[in-house]
Amino acid sequence: MKVKSTLCAIIVLLACLFCGAASAADTIKIGVLAPITGFAASDGFSTIESIKLAQEKVNAAGGVLGKQIEVVYYDDAADPKQAVPLANKLITQDKVVAFVAGSYSMPSRAVAPIFDEEEIPLVAAYALHPEITNGDYTFRNGFLGTTEGRVAAYTALELFKAKTVALVTSDNDFGQTLKDGFVGYLKSVGREKDLILQQTYPSSEKDFAVYLSKIKDAAPDVVFFSGYYFQTAPALKQAKEMGIENIRFIGEQGSDSPKMAEIALDAAEGFVILTNLDRDDKRPFVQEFLKSYRDRHNIEPDMVGASAYDAFMIIVDAIKTAGGTDGKAIRDAIAATKNYDGLTGVINGFDAAGEVLKPVQLQEIKEGKFRYFGIVTDSELIKP
Amino acid sequence: MQLFFEQLLNGLAIGSIYALITLGLALVYGILRILHVAHAAVYTVGAYVGLAIYSHTSTLLLAIPGSMVVCALIGVAIERLVYFPLLKYPPYVPLISSIALFLSLEELCRIIAGPELLTFPAALPFPSFSAGGVRVSGTLVAVYVVTALVLAILWFITSKTEFGLAMRAASQDMDVASSLGVDSRRVVDAMFAIGSAIASIAGILVAIYYNQVYSTMGTMPAYKTLALIVVGGMGSVPGAVVASILLGLGETLLIGFANIPMPRDALAFIAMIIVLMWKPAGLLGRG
Numbered sequence: 001m002k003v004k005s006t007l008c009a010i011i012v013l014l015a016c017l018f019c020g021a022a023s024a025a026d027t028i029k030i031g032v033l034a035p036i037t038g039f040a041a042s043d044g045f046s047t048i049e050s051i052k053l054a055q056e057k058v059n060a061a062g063g064v065l066g067k068q069i070e071v072v073y074y075d076d077a078a079d080p081k082q083a084v085p086l087a088n089k090l091i092t093q094d095k096v097v098a099f100v101a102g103s104y105s106m107p108s109r110a111v112a113p114i115f116d117e118e119e120i121p122l123v124a125a126y127a128l129h130p131e132i133t134n135g136d137y138t139f140r141n142g143f144l145g146t147t148e149g150r151v152a153a154y155t156a157l158e159l160f161k162a163k164t165v166a167l168v169t170s171d172n173d174f175g176q177t178l179k180d181g182f183v184g185y186l187k188s189v190g191r192e193k194d195l196i197l198q199q200t201y202p203s204s205e206k207d208f209a210v211y212l213s214k215i216k217d218a219a220p221d222v223v224f225f226s227g228y229y230f231q232t233a234p235a236l237k238q239a240k241e242m243g244i245e246n247i248r249f250i251g252e253q254g255s256d257s258p259k260m261a262e263i264a265l266d267a268a269e270g271f272v273i274l275t276n277l278d279r280d281d282k283r284p285f286v287q288e289f290l291k292s293y294r295d296r297h298n299i300e301p302d303m304v305g306a307s308a309y310d311a312f313m314i315i316v317d318a319i320k321t322a323g324g325t326d327g328k329a330i331r332d333a334i335a336a337t338k339n340y341d342g343l344t345g346v347i348n349g350f351d352a353a354g355e356v357l358k359p360v361q362l363q364e365i366k367e368g369k370f371r372y373f374g375i376v377t378d379s380e381l382i383k384p
Numbered sequence: 385m386q387l388f389f390e391q392l393l394n395g396l397a398i399g400s401i402y403a404l405i406t407l408g409l410a411l412v413y414g415i416l417r418i419l420h421v422a423h424a425a426v427y428t429v430g431a432y433v434g435l436a437i438y439s440h441t442s443t444l445l446l447a448i449p450g451s452m453v454v455c456a457l458i459g460v461a462i463e464r465l466v467y468f469p470l471l472k473y474p475p476y477v478p479l480i481s482s483i484a485l486f487l488s489l490e491e492l493c494r495i496i497a498g499p500e501l502l503t504f505p506a507a508l509p510f511p512s513f514s515a516g517g518v519r520v521s522g523t524l525v526a527v528y529v530v531t532a533l534v535l536a537i538l539w540f541i542t543s544k545t546e547f548g549l550a551m552r553a554a555s556q557d558m559d560v561a562s563s564l565g566v567d568s569r570r571v572v573d574a575m576f577a578i579g580s581a582i583a584s585i586a587g588i589l590v591a592i593y594y595n596q597v598y599s600t601m602g603t604m605p606a607y608k609t610l611a612l613i614v615v616g617g618m619g620s621v622p623g624a625v626v627a628s629i630l631l632g633l634g635e636t637l638l639i640g641f642a643n644i645p646m647p648r649d650a651l652a653f654i655a656m657i658i659v660l661m662w663k664p665a666g667l668l669g670r671g
Contacts, residue, residue, distance in 0.1 A: 039600060041499035202647040206594065206604070209394040210640045217387040230501060234594040241512070241521035242390075262503050263595045 149181025399632020408579025430584025617669025
């Protein structure tokens with residue numbers, strides 16, 4: 001009798017578990033890893049909160065294929081060692097059908113082959129390492145360093161009419177690709193001699209006074225100063241204190257943060273960055289996103305969040321097109337993306353390697369906020 | 385030539401900041417022979433406390449002394465609750481507990497203040513000036529003046545007061561000093577209080593200089609100051625100051641003119657190895 005009742009209990013328990021699994025199958029699960037804690041925590045916050053806005057929008061409109069979208073996200077602290085087991089968890093336990101790599105290059109690079117192996121499509125939101133897109137199922141919604149470097153050189157020479165330029169990059173692989181793109185463009189227009197100062201700094205650098213003194217001495221018209229906002233912002237502040245005037249500073253996505261003007265204060269005015277998100281984009285859904293984000297969190301949205309939003313939406317759109325959650329079908333639908341109306345501009349599509357084709361936005365800091373400065377659409381410049 | 389002088393000034397500022405952080409470590413090593421790694425966490429706490437007071441009162445005249453008092457108390461608490469009970473064990477025991485303390489205090493800062501980088505938008509009220517085409521910004525002047533002031537006060541205390549005499553006696557031999565009537569416990573307390581208060585000044589200065597306060601700002605100083613007290617001569621306060629200034633100048637001139645993208649921190653350890661090979665007691669070390 002006792003054995004029987006125990007068996008009954010087990011059967012009931014199993015049935016419940018099965019029901020649980022069945023009800024979970026009524027949603028479509030998309031996985032996300034983001035650095036919610038650690039040094040990159042503000043980027044993780046931006047990633048997750050922006051994806052939540054996208055998810056709410058999709059689900060409010062009835063979901064996809066008659067099902068609600070469920071976002072399963074974990075914190076990888078931008079650490080590859082934490083990211084790998086979480087990726088396996090997303091695959092085997094949560095059974096996600098697609099994945100948004102919402103973290104930095106190192107963890108994204110570590111997990112990309114795992115998803116690729118399992119034929120689960122991956123879209124990297126903003127991570128820049130070239131190898132992330134090595135697989136068949138891997139895509140990227142951000143720009144490669146070569147693209148940004150090339151557009152930066154074009155911006156300096158053509159938009160600012162610089163007679164002389166300087167280049168400051170970090171000594172990591174991202175810095176190297178920026179340099180390749182920048183110098184490559186100068187060579188292609190026969191102006192490499194106008195690069196009067198080229199400086200690399202160790203990626204852990206905190207104090208830029210020594211480099212700024214060299215820039216001040218070389219006195220170029222424009223300096224492409226790459227780095228994270230916690231590096232470029234204090235550098236701009238120091239530059240102003242050192243009396244550097246009449247030299248235009250341009251930066252890249254690493255400086256796309258509301259903290260930029262908060263740290264550099266009025267020294268940030270006139271700083272132009274190459275990025276993904278145009279805050280003055282006239283399209284209503286972009287303004288709606290910006291407004292909801294500001295209302296909800298009382299901070300400025302940034303390119304990290306917008307890129308993650310788009311990466312998520314590209315996947316949702318592909319699931320819709322594919323008409324199912326088969327990995328191969330979603331992958332093909334992402335690869336076939338054409339003129340997708342994204343938050344980060346109209347996405348022309350992806351090239352064979354999985355790199356995005358879309359315009360590069362130029363934003364300038366005015367009165368402490370990023371505003372429209374220009375847009376680069378020339379396909380020769382924005383190619384990966 | 386103008387560029388050379390500018391770089392010299394940049395290096396001097398970096399060296400001054402190193403000196404302010406290293407002072408406390410040298411004081412503590414001099415008397416207890418403990419590598420006080422957690423000192424770098426006191427520096428971080430100093431920046432946070434300074435910012436907290438500043439954001440409520442909008443004046444550095446309250447933020448700096450307030451933070452100095454809080455950090456002095458933390459320093460004394462660390463000494464009494466952690467180091468003193470461990471003094472009877474081999475030196476690696478207090479060292480390991482110091483590392484644990486450092487990591488815990490860093491995490492505590494992150495938990496209380498949040499993971500976000502904060503800004504410290506206070507102006508340092510010092511004028512900038514130009515001489516012969518070389519411009520010295522107000523912030524650089526502030527760094528020089530504050531460092532010079534701290535060093536002068538410390539020099540006065542250690543060499544011109546009776547208390548300083550007790551400090552020097554205790555750091556030579558605590559037992560003998562005690563038997564001659566020096567209250568060693570009180571001297572040790574005072575050393576920690578002074579060193580920690582100076583660390584809080586350094587924390588606030590750096591926070592305003594870069595306009596950033598974050599929980600891991602002590603990571604680099606935590607190990608770099610160790611190299612500096614070794615180079616200076618274990619426990620020698622003037623040695624630590626000389627080593628700090630030399631390193632600040634050295635790394636700035638090397639990066640500025642040799643164009644090697646080598647992490648500054650690596651240079652500190654290379655300097656440490658060279659000094660140890662050439663002069664094992666350090667630049668101004670005894671014995």
